Amino acid sequence: MADVVFQERRVAHRPSVGKRSSLHYALKRKSTVAFLMALPLILLVALLVVYPALYSLHLATLNKSMTKFIGLGNFEFLFKRDTFWLVVKQSCIFAISAVIFKALIGFIVAHFVHNVPANKQRRWRGMLLVPWVIPPAMSTLAWLWLFDPSYSAFNYTLSFFGIGPIPWTGDAMWARFSVILVNVWYGAPFFMIMYLAALKSVPDQLYEAAAIDGANWWQRIWYVTLPMMRNIIAITTLFSLIVTFANFDIVRILTAGGPLDHTHIFATWAFRVGIEGSDIPLGASVSLFMVPILAVAAIFILRDISKRGNEA
Amino acid sequence: MAEVSLRKVVKRYDEVEAVRGIDLDIADHEFVVLVGPSGCGKSTTLRMIAGLEDISDGDITIGGDIVNDVPPKDRDIAMVFQNYALYPHMTVAENMSFGLRLKHYPKAEIKSRVAEAARMLDITDLIDRKPKQLSGGQRQRVAMGRAIVRNPKVFLFDEPLSNLDAKLRVQMRIEIKKVHQKVRTTTVYVTHDQVEAMTLADRVVVMNHGRIEQIGTPNELYHKPATRFVASFIGSPAMNFVPCRLEDVGGRLHLRLTDRLAFPMPPVRAARYQAVPRTDKLLLGIRPEHIIEARQHLAPGVEPFDTVLDVTEPMGMETLVYFTLEGSQVCGRVNPNAGAQDGAPLRLAVDLNNMHLLNEVTGVVL
Known part of the structure; x- marks a missing residue:
């Protein structure tokens, strides 16, 4: 979902009109508005899923006492x-x-x-x-x-x-x-x-x-x-x-x-x-x-x- | 190819009798249409012929063999459903060849049969598409193609055109007729649309409340209906019914509609109705096209009368006029130049040579 929005935004930028009008254009797109409205939930999910995932990745690189970085x-x-x-x-x-x-x-x-x-x-x-x-x-x-x-x-x-x-x-x-x-x-x-x-x-x-x-x-x-x-x-x-x-x-x-x-x-x-x-x-x-x-x-x-x- | 016979066929659902003992003989190559209002048992009858419903009583034979307990796959029939019932995960070609593939036909023969049916139905270009990529009319053609490639003894159509728009329906109707002219397979076709029934059928079977009201060619049903139900069901706009009675005036049989309106019976009809008791409550049945504008010289049996129109409906080639007679609304078809206007008086004429007389109580056409 987020991928699509970003891609569309890129397309919207392409005709290189003035900065304001392209922002205006992007806001008028339904998908952009939908993305903005879903953003709080996306952030919440990111917080609950991405943070622990990244943290466990970090943990996996430490030694038993969690004091030293030991890579793989x-x-x-x-x-x-x-x-x-x-x-x-x-x-x-x-x-x-x-x-x-x-x-x-x-x-x-x-x-x-x-x-x-x-x-x-x-x-x-x-x-x-x-x-x-x-x-x-x-x-x-x-x-x-x-x-x-x-x-x-x-x-x-x-x-x-x-x-x-x-x-x-x-x-x-x-x-x-x-x-x-x-x-x-x-x-x-x-x-x-x-x-x-x-x-x-x-x-x-x-x-x-x-x-x-x-x-x-x-x-x-x-x-x-x-x-x-x-x-x-x-x-x-x-x-x-x-x-x-x-x-x-x-x-x-x-x-x-x-x-x-x-x-x-x-x-x-x-x-x-x-x-x-x-x-x-x-x-x-x-x-x-x-x-x-x-x-x-x-x-x-x-x-x-x-x-x-x-x-x- | 085969003839189909139904003998005293009954279908009961718990306490409800959907089909109440019908007898029907369909000849080889014949195109028979079962028509009637919803709930009249026509689809149930078709499904019993297909073997999709058990029969509660009676016998069904296809090609001379009783098939009461034969499963659908062994009856050598093909059916076209209202919703097409195409397999969504198969291409057009796979849909059409499914039955042949199950019976392990040689690949070359399957291919040639599918190609031939596709050519006949003009869907050769669509052969590799999935049903979702097709329009309603195209799906209907594929469904017919699936029936044709099997080369069955009997085709069964269950309201195949009801999901199409009006224009496509007319087009597909002609298509179905053309296909039948080419393949000549015995066909049973169910519809609630009397126009479809009239235009397609060799013979029409009118059903009502699980019984057959009348069997006949389209022309017979239109011109010689047996009951009030058939008379009102066939034809559009529907036949008019006006309460009336018979009386003798000066030794001649007259048809009295109101206190002020009575017509002498034309000789052809007078002989037929002579024996009807004068006290019986009767209905005059007359089709809209037999109520026309009064002209200078009227043919024998065409009687003029004056009325005030309620509503007019200009259709272009004709104008439908509606007026009230003895509390019944009556429709006539007049020339667009006859000067018919809403609420205006008009002199009309009724063609009694084409009238029907019905017993008001029994609904039987006399």
Whole structure:
């Protein structure tokens, strides 16, 4: 938005008329006025986003006691540590698999709710949104009890089938599975509600046309529903990817990064080294690593959306 | 190509009967238009033929096969929707070829069929565009192209022109007629616009309250309507209805409109209405073009009368005049040079050779 305004202003200057008239011209432009009106908010956002971002960049260049500038020393240190690479790998596995399952489950459940008769739909929508509206710190506590190895509901139930006891949070693989499961449980309703809105915006006549054209159920989803929902899917996925990547509370409460750092992701590990390990510059460096990874994902997804923005 | 038959077809939504047992036979190559006011069941009927709605009772056959439980994709039909229903993410060519691609036609054949349909509809230049880049008329052509490339047994049109402006509508109407002359596919067309129905159809089916009021060629419906509904629905401005009764004056049948106004029945009509009880409450049905300015020499059966005009509407080639007769507003069409003026008296003539007589209670044309 700001870019556009500045560019337009530059264009406005080009005919090199008198200084006053060009200012007058610039003020008459709707976009300039809009920019000026939005300026207080832009400044506020800048203050709340840009300042901490720059400050963390500054922090990342200091030594542990925050007394000396050491340049990229913290990053060099991180690159040499196996735990860091373990965290990178785990963050990617955690975010990507959780988002895939949230999207899949959200899509399926949205279809289910979409096909429920209108008078019962509100009830289902409300019930299915519950996981998302409970503060995750609280619901994760409930999950923690469900996962308890010795006397939890899960292991108790499984014991009837001769299975277990399963070390839900004690074994590396099971612990990863558990944090992903809780994250999917918490995040899928968001996908469901977004996809449901997208589904409702697809005109019925398109499905009827497709039915007459000879499309079966699967082809209707593939050729009509999915293309019509592409932008929503892309935006929801991007948003969820960012939020999931930066997740802290679920992992912190459920496993606290254990066993042996095998469920740490960027945010929890940054907390561990920065706050608990009293090395704030190193913690800042860890959390900064999320930026390039998410930026690449954002650029790809948003570029695809703007390319197709004019179709629908 | 195929004939389509409906036998006692009923559609119920919970307690409401949208279609109440209709029978209809559509011949091969025929262009049939279902017309009626909104809520008359015409679109529901079309959607039942398409298979988009289940039928509650009765049978529908296409090409001799009962298709009651056959899904739309297996009925070999093509439908053009009111909102075009083009896939927004596909180009014109992809939209048109979608059905063929699903059926795994060879690529070369798909290409030639699309090209031929595009040529027929004059949209060859638009073939790589997306629907959003097209105007309403162009989208309508693409929707028709999508139907044509499939080469189906039956075309179904669901109010295809209602989203276009008046000028385009006339243009596309001609276009649809031309296409039908070329491809000769059996066509069922739904509209609420009686002009569209009259201009396009081989036969028109007038529907009202879920029933068929009358089936006939456009001329039959216009000149020999069966009911008051058909008489008033077909034709613009609509047919006039004036309360009247029959009486015998000097051994000759007369049509009495008011205490002071009665006309002798022309011989052709007198024979037909002789048996009507004189006490029955009747309506005179007369089209505006049969109320004209009185001339020096009037043909037999054309009777003059004096009236005072309420309103005149000069249309250029003719002037519509409105006056009141027995509490009913009546419209006539006079020559623009007849001197018709708002509030002024004028001598008019009514052509009783073209009159209709209706039973006021049952609405049936006698």
